Amino acid sequence: MRNKIMIIGGHGQVGQYITRALKGEALILAGRSQEKITAFMKTNGIDCEIRILDIKDPDWTLLEDVKTLIVCVDQTDTKLIKYCNENGMVYMDITANSDFINHVLALDINQSSVVLGIGLAPGITNLLAQELTKYLTTPAEVQLHVILGMGDKHGDEAISWTLKQFTSPYIHKKYKKLKPFSMSSATRYKNKSLPTYNFNFVDQHMLNRRNEDVIYTTYFGFDVAFLSRFLHFMQKANLMHVFQWKWIQSAIRKTMKKPIIGSDMFMASAEAQGKILRVIGNDEARFTGLVAGEVAKVLVSSNLQPGCLFIEDLISLDQLSKNVGFKVLKKVK
Numbered sequence: 001m002r003n004k005i006m007i008i009g010g011h012g013q014v015g016q017y018i019t020r021a022l023k024g025e026a027l028i029l030a031g032r033s034q035e036k037i038t039a040f041m042k043t044n045g046i047d048c049e050i051r052i053l054d055i056k057d058p059d060w061t062l063l064e065d066v067k068t069l070i071v072c073v074d075q076t077d078t079k080l081i082k083y084c085n086e087n088g089m090v091y092m093d094i095t096a097n098s099d100f101i102n103h104v105l106a107l108d109i110n111q112s113s114v115v116l117g118i119g120l121a122p123g124i125t126n127l128l129a130q131e132l133t134k135y136l137t138t139p140a141e142v143q144l145h146v147i148l149g150m151g152d153k154h155g156d157e158a159i160s161w162t163l164k165q166f167t168s169p170y171i172h173k174k175y176k177k178l179k180p181f182s183m184s185s186a187t188r189y190k191n192k193s194l195p196t197y198n199f200n201f202v203d204q205h206m207l208n209r210r211n212e213d214v215i216y217t218t219y220f221g222f223d224v225a226f227l228s229r230f231l232h233f234m235q236k237a238n239l240m241h242v243f244q245w246k247w248i249q250s251a252i253r254k255t256m257k258k259p260i261i262g263s264d265m266f267m268a269s270a271e272a273q274g275k276i277l278r279v280i281g282n283d284e285a286r287f288t289g290l291v292a293g294e295v296a297k298v299l300v301s302s303n304l305q306p307g308c309l310f311i312e313d314l315i316s317l318d319q320l321s322k323n324v325g326f327k328v329l330k331k332v333k
Contacts, residue, residue, distance in 0.1 A: 070091075
């Protein structure tokens with residue numbers, strides 16, 4: 001009988017918040033290291049089953065009693081999702097990897113509920129965009145802005161994905177083939193303007209997929225403005241390929257793991273026709289975890305329809321802000 005909730009990577013940087021949110025449920029924590037999972041459970045007073053599972057080569061017998069599968073580690077293929085669909089399970093993934101999410105969206109999901117886009121971008125930006133459209137008088141182009149603090153500590157998988165995107169063109173609904181950091185914009189933070197540039201966050205593709213009358217474009221920058229401008233210069237000078245060099249990647253990884261400049265702030269906003277909705281906070285990984293935890297609680301207590309679902313299908317911006325405890329700053333008049 002399928003009646004349990006398995007969290008793969010539920011002891012990790014983001015997954016731990018989901019595990020705490022679902023404490024008391026019939027949980028299974030899965031991963032490669034029993035020692036790390038046991039230490040996490042002891043520290044947090046959690047009593048649940050542990051299963052050793054390699055996501056690259058899963059033992060399917062370990063999922064025979066699982067109803068809901070929550071994945072908090074990056075994957076290179078969609079075999080877990082296909083398994084969930086074949087067995088009528090509920091699946092949730094916290095990844096922000098645009099390539100992976102696009103692969104999932106291309107699948108024929110008809111027996112399972114697959115929830116994607118749970119975090120800052122995609123996630124909060126999707127909810128901000130959805131809310132902003134209520135205040136628009138005519139169809140418009142909505143700019144989504146994501147600012148990350150250089151002083152925040154970023155994980156290996158997030159750094160690897162970001163470095164890959166620096167040198168990867170992508171397809172946009174309106175602008176067609178785009179190079180990252182080739183189109184410029186700006187947003188405001190604490191009464192100063194911060195430059196932002198187009199980037200391949202998947203939130204814009206998810207929103208453009210669902211909405212015909214509004215065009216969404218995501219722009220990205222850092223709290224240290226000269227770094228954002230430097231990346232724009234590198235793109236204009238056709239020098240972004242240097243980010244493929246191993247020694248450059250190694251230096252960036254060391255810097256982002258032990259930052260020496262910037263803060264741990266983050267900001268997400270949706271802007272159009274002079275109207276702005278904005279969320280500002282600190283410690284993006286913790287915030288993502290708290291958001292994912294709230295969505296997970298809705299997930300396990302709801303009877304969801306089959307197909308690919310996004311955060312806006314499960315919870316409203318207003319409800320999420322109340323439950324997590326963040327403010328949505330509005331300029332809508």
